[in-house]
Amino acid sequence: MSDLDLDELRSELDDFAQPERKGGRSPREERIIAGFEEIQRFVEKSGHAPRHGEGGDIFERLYAVRLDRLRELEECRSLLTPFDHQGLLTGAPVASSAPVDTLDDDELLAELEGAAGSSDITKLRHVRTSAEKREAEEIASREKCLDFETFKPLFEEVQSDLDAGRRTTRRFVKDAGFLKADIHAGQFFIIGGQTAYVAQVGEPIKAPNGETDARLRVIYSNGTESDLLLRSLQRALYKDEAGRRITEPTAGPLFEEQTSDNDEASGTVYVLRSKSEHPLVTANRDILHKIGVTGGNVERRIANARLDPTFLMAEVEVVATYELYNINRAKLESVIHKIFGGARMDIEIKDRFGQPVVPKEWFLAPLFVIDEAVRRIKDGTITGYIYDRKTAQLILASAKDR
Structure with missing residues (x-):
């Protein structure tokens, strides 16, 4: 990936570009200018040249990659110098903690789309931040539950309760009061199409934002388990449209959830x-x-x-x-x-x-x-x-x- 020459890639793309207009710039030159103007608009808005680093917005990082390439290519510098009223082409490259060859496929493809003339780089809605990727990896990271036979009767009983109507499922939503404090050992949820059982809740820890968090042991009905943070499970349940909280068994004749006027x-x-x-x-x-x-x-x-x-x-x-x-x-x-x-x-x-x-x-x-x-x-x-x-x-x- 690091040996990829963007200039050669642009040349290949030119075969599919519109014919060069007589007396004007080629489609490729128009794309280069348009990409540079996007960088200039970013500088006008933010007050500084785009910088590398995972702490920055993904679009700023892509602009930084693009600017480095424009500075390296003599052809681009010659084309863009008349437009460079901010002195971006003559500035020293910013020290990068995430060089081009370490960008993942999503990010590099996003940059190539911009180089190929995307009209609006902000349309790359599929590109996720590093924090979002880490959260998704934590949710997806599961391993085989070696003592699943201990938990299997619980899942069978819950399924029996659901079939018999003794339990129901409800959306896990903030406005219903189901906050992270309500996630505790012994609760069942449906997430990612699997029934999940919170087997253990670790000691409280302080999250970077100052909130209280905890490490969970979650067992899934397919015989796997995961070791994830309470806040990660909470966010995943909010985002999963099919995510549900499984209620406790509904009341029978001795334990009525809804009482009549004559009940004591x-x-x-x-x-x-x-x-x-x-x-x-x-x-x-x-x-x-x-x-x-x-x-x-x-x-x-x-x-x-x-x-x-x-x-x-x-x-x-x-x-x-x-x-x-x-x-x-x-x-x-x-x-x-x-x-x-x-x-x-x-x-x-x-x-x-x-x-x-x-x-x-x-x-x-x-x-x-x-x-x-x-x-x-x-x-x-x-x-x-x-x-x-x-x-x-x-x-x-x-x-x-x-």
């Missing part, structure tokens, strides 16, 4: 993940969840989590909530804790006064199993089921005894 609000089942640095917590963070029921606001309930041994004396993250109507909260909480009793986390925490406390609502169970348990409670099929830690699934208690 009873509270919320909440599922939390701890941010504690306790060794037992860090070793099991992805599957350790607190399952509780409250009659008040969940955010207020967890506001002082770091001071409460019930919450392991640490901040917590809300990973799922389910609204309750016309139900006895205490009995429901008892049912849930009975189902997951065999997976209760055995951990002792000291409270603010140094007294030992053993929390009772933390269980070693993945979120998709908790979702299944709630769904079975909704449709009345939970009777006789318990959680089996060995298989990480709900089974009939009678089957466990065999």
Whole structure:
């Protein structure tokens, strides 16, 4: 690519150009002048000669490449000198951090189109900035998920929920309130034609623009996974016209999303993940969840989590909530804790006064199993089921005894 002589290429293009006008300039000369005038208009607007470098606009970089070539070719200098009222042809070439031979195919072809007489270089709408290219590469960069069998039941269950109408899909749009803060572990999306599951959300990091970001582990229904930034997934979902957020299972008779005037609000089942640095917590963070029921606001309930041994004396993250109507909260909480009793986390925490406390609502169970348990409670099929830690699934208690 670097050995390509633009002058020779122009000569080849001349075979397809209009015949030279008598007594006037050739079509090739007209194109050279037109290209130089574009550079002059850029200088008038920006106040400086076009410069190389990835930090600049792609069109400025292309103008810089073109100006370097015009300065190198004696024929072009002779033709353009009468028009060079800005002294561009006599200026020293700008030190380039992206020389012609390192431009990618899109950029070089764009420059060749300009040299061949494109009437308006700003029509090159397909040329992407470096930042856009890096973002696209991150989204597209996937590798085989070696432990996909662990996640496969989740995708099968989600598809079953969609087929049965227990879940729906919605556009991921800003005006609906679905911002990056709403992307958390356990959520499902549709992007690029694949169902995507957010398996892990890393520690918060500061993005260059000052916003908070995080590294995600995203598993796809085709058996691949990617390690990408939360903000990249957010932008990709905004841009993908077919991108969707998959909702949580819709409410059944016990958990109605839309209530009637006669319904009595009873509270919320909440599922939390701890941010504690306790060794037992860090070793099991992805599957350790607190399952509780409250009659008040969940955010207020967890506001002082770091001071409460019930919450392991640490901040917590809300990973799922389910609204309750016309139900006895205490009995429901008892049912849930009975189902997951065999997976209760055995951990002792000291409270603010140094007294030992053993929390009772933390269980070693993945979120998709908790979702299944709630769904079975909704449709009345939970009777006789318990959680089996060995298989990480709900089974009939009678089957466990065999």
